[in-house]
Amino acid sequence: MGYLIQILAMTLAGLTALVLLFTLYMALTSPIPFLYNIRSVFVRWRATLATIAGIALVVGVYVSVQAMAVGLEKSSQNTGDPRNVMIVRKGSTAESSSQVTREQFKFINYLPQIARDDKGQPLISADVVVLLSLPRKENGGEANVLLRGVSPIGMNLRPQVALVEGRWFTPGRREVVVSRRLAARFANFAVGDKFKTGGKELTVSGVMDGANTAFDSEIWMDADESRALFDRENYSSVLLRVDDPAAGKVLIDRIESDKRLPLRALPEVDYYNSQTKTAGPIKFIGYFLAMAMSVGAIFAAMNTMYASVGARTREIGTLRVLGYRRLPILASFLIEGAFLSFAGGVLGCLLSFVMHGYSIGTMSLQSYSETVFQFRITPGLVAQGLIFSVIVGIWGSLLPAIRAARLPVIVALKSL
Amino acid sequence: MTIGSFILKNALRNKRRATLSVLSVAVSLFLLVTLLVALRELTIPPEDAGAALRVVVRSRISLANPLPARQRPIIERIPGVEAVSPFTWFGGNFKNEEGMTFAQFAMDPKLLRPIFGEAKMPEDQYEAFEKDQRSCILGKLTAEKYKLKVGDRITLASTIYPATLEFRIAGIYSGTIDDRNLLFHHKYFDEATGDLGQVGTWWVKVRSAEDMPRVTTAINAAFANSSSEVRAETERAFQLSFISMLGNVKLLVASISTVVVFTLILVTASTMSMAIRERFRELAVLKALGFRRRELFAFILAESFGLAVTGAVLGAGGAYFLYNYGNISKMTNGIFITFEVTPKIVGIAILVATGLGIVASIAPSISVARTSVVDGLKTLD
Numbered sequence: 001m002g003y004l005i006q007i008l009a010m011t012l013a014g015l016t017a018l019v020l021l022f023t024l025y026m027a028l029t030s031p032i033p034f035l036y037n038i039r040s041v042f043v044r045w046r047a048t049l050a051t052i053a054g055i056a057l058v059v060g061v062y063v064s065v066q067a068m069a070v071g072l073e074k075s076s077q078n079t080g081d082p083r084n085v086m087i088v089r090k091g092s093t094a095e096s097s098s099q100v101t102r103e104q105f106k107f108i109n110y111l112p113q114i115a116r117d118d119k120g121q122p123l124i125s126a127d128v129v130v131l132l133s134l135p136r137k138e139n140g141g142e143a144n145v146l147l148r149g150v151s152p153i154g155m156n157l158r159p160q161v162a163l164v165e166g167r168w169f170t171p172g173r174r175e176v177v178v179s180r181r182l183a184a185r186f187a188n189f190a191v192g193d194k195f196k197t198g199g200k201e202l203t204v205s206g207v208m209d210g211a212n213t214a215f216d217s218e219i220w221m222d223a224d225e226s227r228a229l230f231d232r233e234n235y236s237s238v239l240l241r242v243d244d245p246a247a248g249k250v251l252i253d254r255i256e257s258d259k260r261l262p263l264r265a266l267p268e269v270d271y272y273n274s275q276t277k278t279a280g281p282i283k284f285i286g287y288f289l290a291m292a293m294s295v296g297a298i299f300a301a302m303n304t305m306y307a308s309v310g311a312r313t314r315e316i317g318t319l320r321v322l323g324y325r326r327l328p329i330l331a332s333f334l335i336e337g338a339f340l341s342f343a344g345g346v347l348g349c350l351l352s353f354v355m356h357g358y359s360i361g362t363m364s365l366q367s368y369s370e371t372v373f374q375f376r377i378t379p380g381l382v383a384q385g386l387i388f389s390v391i392v393g394i395w396g397s398l399l400p401a402i403r404a405a406r407l408p409v410i411v412a413l414k415s416l
Numbered sequence: 417m418t419i420g421s422f423i424l425k426n427a428l429r430n431k432r433r434a435t436l437s438v439l440s441v442a443v444s445l446f447l448l449v450t451l452l453v454a455l456r457e458l459t460i461p462p463e464d465a466g467a468a469l470r471v472v473v474r475s476r477i478s479l480a481n482p483l484p485a486r487q488r489p490i491i492e493r494i495p496g497v498e499a500v501s502p503f504t505w506f507g508g509n510f511k512n513e514e515g516m517t518f519a520q521f522a523m524d525p526k527l528l529r530p531i532f533g534e535a536k537m538p539e540d541q542y543e544a545f546e547k548d549q550r551s552c553i554l555g556k557l558t559a560e561k562y563k564l565k566v567g568d569r570i571t572l573a574s575t576i577y578p579a580t581l582e583f584r585i586a587g588i589y590s591g592t593i594d595d596r597n598l599l600f601h602h603k604y605f606d607e608a609t610g611d612l613g614q615v616g617t618w619w620v621k622v623r624s625a626e627d628m629p630r631v632t633t634a635i636n637a638a639f640a641n642s643s644s645e646v647r648a649e650t651e652r653a654f655q656l657s658f659i660s661m662l663g664n665v666k667l668l669v670a671s672i673s674t675v676v677v678f679t680l681i682l683v684t685a686s687t688m689s690m691a692i693r694e695r696f697r698e699l700a701v702l703k704a705l706g707f708r709r710r711e712l713f714a715f716i717l718a719e720s721f722g723l724a725v726t727g728a729v730l731g732a733g734g735a736y737f738l739y740n741y742g743n744i745s746k747m748t749n750g751i752f753i754t755f756e757v758t759p760k761i762v763g764i765a766i767l768v769a770t771g772l773g774i775v776a777s778i779a780p781s782i783s784v785a786r787t788s789v790v791d792g793l794k795t796l797d
Contacts, residue, residue, distance in 0.1 A: 050686030057679045061672060068668075089578060096480065097507065097576045133478035133657075141660025144478050198477035199645040230477065231643065262578055289672065292447040293679070299440035300683040303433055307690050362663040368480060370663060 006287070016391045019334065019398065026331035032324060037336040044308060051304040052344040055389055058293040059348025063377060063385040064355045065286035069279040071376040076275045079213035080268035083115070084157055085248055087238040087255065090262045094275065094366040095129045096146060099234045104261060111254065113247040114240050117156075124240035125154030128223055130230045131369050132197045135187045145182060146218045146369040149226025157239050161215050166191035166206030171222040174229065175205040181216040181372040183207055185361055200229055214272055217361075217372045239268060278365045294392050301396025305337050309404045316404050317412030330405035337397020338390050345389025349382045427719045430691070434723065437687040441727025441772070442734070444680040445765050449735035451673045452761045457752050459666055461655045463593065468625060470531065471632055472503075472654040473618035476645035482614035484644050494634045496627035497620055501527040502602045504616035508572030508581070510562075518558040520572060520598040522605035523619070528553075531621045534591050541566065541587030549604050551586035555595035559588045572598075579608040593754070620648070677768055684727075685776040688720045692780035699784055700792025713781045720780075721773030728769030732762060 027034070041048055080086075087108060092098035105126045114122045128149035133142045155161070155168075169175035183189040193204045202221070210216035226232070242248040248267065255265040309316070319329060355375040364371040428434055473491065475481035482504075491500045506520040525546045528535065537545075537553065545553050554564060564570065566585055573580040583600055602615070622631045628650060635648035649657075659666075692699070699712055736757045744755035784792075 047686050047690050050682050050689075054679050054683045054686075057675050057682075061675055065672075091509075091573055091575055091578070093575045099578070131478040131480040133476075136660060142657060143661045143663065144480065198475060198481070199641060230481070289447075292443065292450075293676065296440045296443040296447070296679070296683065299436045299443070300686070303436045303440075303683075303687050303690065306432060306436075307694075360664040360668070362665055363661040370661070 009287070009291075012391055012395075013387065016394045019394050020338070020390070023331045023334045023338070023394075026328050027335060029328075032319065032328055032332040034335065037332060037339060040308065040312065041336060041340055044304075044311065047304050047307060048340060051300050051340060052347060054300050055297050055341050055344025055392055056347035056351060058290070058297045058392070059345045059385045059389050060351035061293060062286060062290040062388060063349055063352040063381050064375065065282065065289060066381050066384065067352065067355060067375040067377045068360065068373070069282040069286065070378055070381060071373040072279045072282065072371065073276045074376050075212055075216065075371070075373040076214055076272045078211070079160070079215065079272040081157065081159065081241075082245075082267065082269055083241050083248075084268035085240050085242055085251060085265055086268040086271040087240070087263050087265045088236075088271070090264045092264075094364075094368075095127070095237045096131055096367045096369065098129075098236050100126065100236065100238055100263065101234050104263060105235055105238060107261070108238055108240070108255070108263075111251055113242050113251040113254075115243045115247075117153075121153065122240070123153055123157060124238065125151045125157055126223065126235035126238045127151075127154055128226045128230070128232050129236035130226065130232070131367075132219075134195060134197065136185060137187050143186075143363065144369040145186065146367055147176070147226065148218050148220050149223040149230075149232075150220050151223045154223065154239060155220075157241055158215060160211045160213050161208050161220075162211070163206050164209045166204070169205050169221050169225075172225060173222070174200065174202050174225065176202050176219050176221040177206040177208050178204055178219040179216045179372075180207050180209045181359060181361075182219060182370070184359070185370070185372065198230075212374065214275065214371075217364075217370060275364070275366050278362070278371060281365075290388065294388070297392050298396045301337060301341060301393060302400060304340070305333065305397040305400035306403070308336070309333065309400045312404075313407060313412050313415040316407055317409055317415070320407075320409045320412065326405040330401045333401035333404050334394060334397055337401065338393040341389045341393025341396065342386065344393075345386045348389065349377075349385045352377055352385070423715055423718045423722070426695070426715070427722055430694070433687065433691065437684060437723050438727045438730065440683055440687075441680065441724055441769070442731035444676055444683075445728050445731030445769065446735050447731075448673060448676050448680075448768065449732050449757060449761055449765050450739075451669055451676065452764060453735075453739060453755055453757055454752065455666065455669045455673070456758065456761065457755055458662060458669070459659055461658070463652065463655075467651040467655075469622050469628070470651040471620040471622055471628070471635065471648050472651055473620060473635055473646050473648045474616075474654070476647050479617070482612070482616060483618065483646065485613045485615055487618065487639065487644070487646070488615075490638055491618060491620060491635055494631060494638065496623050496631045496634075498623050499527045499530040499621040501531055501619050502615035502617075503619045504602065504605060504614075505576070506572065506574050506581075506600075506605065507576040508574050510570065510572055517561070518555070518596045518598060520552075520600065521616075522602040523599055524602055525599075527621075528599070531619055532592070535589040535595075536591040537587045537589045541589075545586040548584060548586055549601045550582070550584060552583035552598050552600035553587040553589055554585055554598050555592070556588055556590035557595045558598065559585075564588075577609045579605075581605075581608055618646075619651075680768075681772055681775055684720075684724060684772055685779055688716070688723070688776040689780050689783075691719070692716060692784065696784075696787065696792050700787070700789050703789045703792065709785055712784055713777075716780050716784065717774065717777045720777035721770070724769045724773035724776065728765055732757075732765035732769075736762065 087100065088095060088098035089100060109124060114124050116122055130147045131144045132147050134145050135142050164180060169177055178189045188195040189204055191204055191207060194201050242251055252265040255261055255263055316329060356377045358375045359372060361370050361372040475483055488500055491497060501524040504522040506522060508520050545551055564585060566588060568585050569582060571580060571582045622628050632648045636646060639646045702712060739755045739757050744752055
């Protein structure tokens with residue numbers, strides 16, 4: 001269904017482009033001054049303003065909803081270091097549903113491609129990922145939060161995460177560091193607070209910031225402590241660093257080709273790039289709303305343009321007498337409709353900027369845990385919004401413009 | 417000419433404008449009803465027939481955390497408990513499709529009828545399912561979607577466990593609120609995953625509604641301070657717990673609905689103003705003939721109201737027929753199941769349309785009231 005809507009939208013955009021090309025051609029070859037249209041638009045300013053505002057709201061809604069999808073994708077795509085390789089169980093779609101056994105981890109540990117720090121320690125970390133069902137703030141029910149048990153090396157492998165308040169957890173203690181974004185959404189997430197999960201009490205020792213990455217939706221604690229606490233024999237995933245991309249490729253091939261290892265190795269960046277499925281339904285909602293609302297907007301634009309043509313019947317007759325032909329008049333009204341609607345589009349994009357950076361959260365369809373992300377309005381989205389508004393304008397003014405062009409000169413002049 | 421036909425004639429004299437206005441109201445109200453129904457479906461999931469007497473037991477840590485199989489006899493001994501079945505999410509991918517389109521659970525086939533009595537199948541299919549440990553039963557909707565029938569084989573690769581299982585379809589059930597799930601033997605699951613001794617959740621059938629509160633409390637208490645604390649709750653509460661996971665979605669749909677309504681008011685009000693300005697002169701003539709202001713207001717209000725209500729009948733009525741008589745589960749690929757337009761939602765739509773009719777008539781009424789007869793007669797537009 002999503003594809004169908006996309007194809008439909010493309011066809012519409014294509015047809016609009018054709019009409020637009022024709023209009024521009026006409027405007028250039030036999031110009032009725034553009035200023036005439038702009039002035040006409042503002043003569044009936046009340047109706048015009050209502051139409052512009054209507055289109056602005058439609059464009060604003062479309063851009064805002066798509067900005068959510070973009071924000072969600074961005075937070076995933078921001079995540080990861082190009083030098084890192086992530087290893088999960090073959091067939092699992094997310095870390096939270098993956099398992100790596102201790103034997104497998106030992107084997108990976110000895111692979112020669114792994115980079116080492118100045119002390120000669122291999123840069124590799126096995127993490128445990130546990131979903132915790134925790135209460136939201138203000139009695140908002142419960143939601144799953146992703147807890148990552150992480151080793152000191154694992155923290156070094158994720159330089160995007162920085163402590164902003166309190167201190168890091170002490171290994172061996174039941175302490176967690178929560179992300180700033182989650183702290184705003186869940187109860188008992190301030191430094192010093194305690195919360196219970198499955199009868200075990202955890203203390204928040206600090207707050208971290210993930211710099212708009214997927215780590216903004218996680219809470220961290222000591223890896224060994226979390227394995228003991230949640231009774232996990234296996235790890236969830238392994239993250240390691242390689243010296244250069246070539247070594248990375250060798251390592252990935254080595255793991256993927258080993259039939260005894262039911263594991264999947266891939267660049268960390270690629271892993272996070274694949275964690276954007278949740279954006280799909282949001283995009284779909286955006287398209288659906290845009291389609292439905294634009295039909296209403298087209299009717300509104302049509303109404304305004306018909307009224308405009310009706311009121312200017314004599315003017316049109318005069319233009320014809322002055323020697324302007326039918327096609328330039330058609331083009332002139334199309335330009336007017338497109339301009340009207342474009343103004344609405346600009347306004348709509350400005351409106352949607354109010355949402356820019358606003359933080360929201362929903363359940364990820366891959367990890368089944370709360371994902372926090374921000375509305376991100378990109379130049380691409382603004383362009384989409386503007387193109388969309390022009391499409392609405394062109395289709396809304398096509399029929400009125402045809403009517404204007406077909407008015408018989410004498411009748412037009414005689415009209416009151 | 418009666419007043420009624422006068423208003424009707426006026427409303428329809430510019431047929432194109434009337435049509436366009438009615439249509440834009442209709443489209444917007446259709447959208448509004450759709451959003452409200454979607455919101456309702458997301459926040460109040462449909463209830464299964466047998467749900468009233470079922471308790472779901474999951475790990476206190478989260479649904480994703482497994483429970484030890486040894487808990488079963490302890491729950492079974494609690495007075496008021498009729499049957500306990502493991503219910504483990506398999507998370508299998510079918511035909512390497514992107515994303516799961518139906519859920520699969522490992523359970524105890526003997527307890528299918530006692531616990532999930534609303535799932536109906538022919539007698540021989542029940543028997544076949546119980547007998548063959550490698551068989552499964554499939555909801556009617558999924559079977560239709562993939563053109564699967566009894567006797568077919570299907571293979572599912574789990575995204576959670578290192579296991580790929582092949583099943584023979586022993587039966588196709590229907591009669592639950594959402595006939596899409598695949599159910600299979602927990603024994604088969606245990607074999608394939610190396611007897612982990614773990615289950616996802618326990619589903620418990622309670623003897624009577626009076627026993628429910630006591631049983632849930634007893635189950636919670638039975639494992640308190642153990643290494644695997646549980647949360648036992650009614651099936652309804654369990655379903656509702658998914659809603660808070662959706663996070664800001666509810667607020668989002670609500671705000672979009674508000675914007676839609678606002679846009680609607682804007683556009684309709686502007687159309688009404690256009691219609692009235694066009695006949696300013698006539699209204700002035702009416703005034704000169706001795707019609708009072710409030711009669712003129714009544715004309716305007718009636719026309720605006722008529723347009724809005726006609727639009728509402730088309731839009732909301734269209735939505736009502738489409739969603740309540742169409743197969744929405746098929747249309748949305750199973751994302752939405754019942755998608756019911758409730759009387760309350762129809763009421764909201766009517767209310768919005770009424771408000772719209774009134775609000776849209778305000779601006780034209782004011783300008784008619786302000787203009788003197790002479791000025792009105794002078795208007796050319």
